[in-house]
Amino acid sequence: MSGKDASELPLGAQLLLEMREDIIGGRLLPGTALVESELVKAYNASRNTIREALHQLDREGLATYVRHKGVMVRRLGLAEVRDIFQVRRTLELQAILTSRPLREYQSDRMLDALEAAELAQSREDWRALGTHGLHFHQHIVGLLRSPLFDEFFATVAAQMRLLFSLAPDEEHFQRPWTARDRQIHDLLGAGQRQAAGEAMASYLDDSENRLLDLLSAARPL
Template sequence: MTLDLAAAGQPAVPAAEAVQALLRQRIMEGLLLPGARLVDQALAEEFGVSRNTVRDALRLLAADGLVVSVRNAGSSVRTLTSADIHDIYTARRLLETGAILQSAGATDAMLEAVDRAASASEQHVLSGDWGKVGTASLAFHQAVVRLARSARVDEFFNNLAAQLRLAFAVMPDESAFQVRWVGRDRQIADLILAGRRDEATALMNDYLNESETQIIDGVRAAERARR
């Protein structure tokens, strides 16, 4: 297969960015699991581009923390350790609680986005559309972080979320994991909209602490299963 860069009506992106996007999508969708080798010669042949183009893409993914490279030994999809997950959740608590505390200055549109995202999570649970619950929950957390009103913070958070996706890739049953939190999305959104920020941050901290524990448990279980 070669890259189809000239999709209908879309401006062409540089080939390296297209390869990066494709690889990122495969990682996000679990088609490339943590530890999967990424050999630049093989990918170049698969995508019908040169090795240097694939190198560019892999380097960008490495900068995002999704890929690790060892000099002259190869690249692979990152495998998150328990320490990584703890680090990511420490960062999440900082960003999400900080953003909630800053929400007094947020626009109505930002607050409505938080509300909508919480409602979307609930809706997907009601309709049994488990595949979308995780995505909707992520959208909720993204909307919360946007309350901080910093594009750089938004990008950092999205990067953390992408890395966190790597943990889900090795866990057995994501939907069982997600269902616990949706009710809390709604609770936290209601507290934020009511201006009860201290309560909202306390609940968000609890939420993230429990979520971290569950994911670390899941990742450890997966590690044991691998041995």
């Protein structure tokens, strides 16, 4: 959500950003086959550039090579959920508890994501709501003012999107979070970092537990 303009990056890096954002946006779902010939047309890129991006998605845990099937968008499991939330707690709580008073541009970015999420909710577009929620949390990590963390957390956000797809009822899963995101923003805006950190910790605990429950219910007996 920050750092270099995408147009300044090499073609492979630009394509990686685009494909990662398509995962965050819910346009590439777990189990989707990533066929080179189709990707060449869809992204208007060379086969070599596509292969480079696919290798990087594999390294980031967003795609995987399946024997006799090729490359597919990855399905995540219980271990990945726990690991992702360990990372989220480390970065998001640190970002809040060490943050300076919100600057106007930081607040504006968060509010843009919140307002887009609220609009999506009013339209019952639950996939878009989830995407804007992920962008809000990317802006939270942006408080650390580290391009390296921003880049790393973009992968975490994409992994979270893969987990969202586990919910059989997107409305039931997504509806509670926007109001809680706004509460976190408002506490930060009021300079109440400790309270914002506590609200975020509770948010992450509840989100992790719901995803673990979803995964456990989906596992074969």
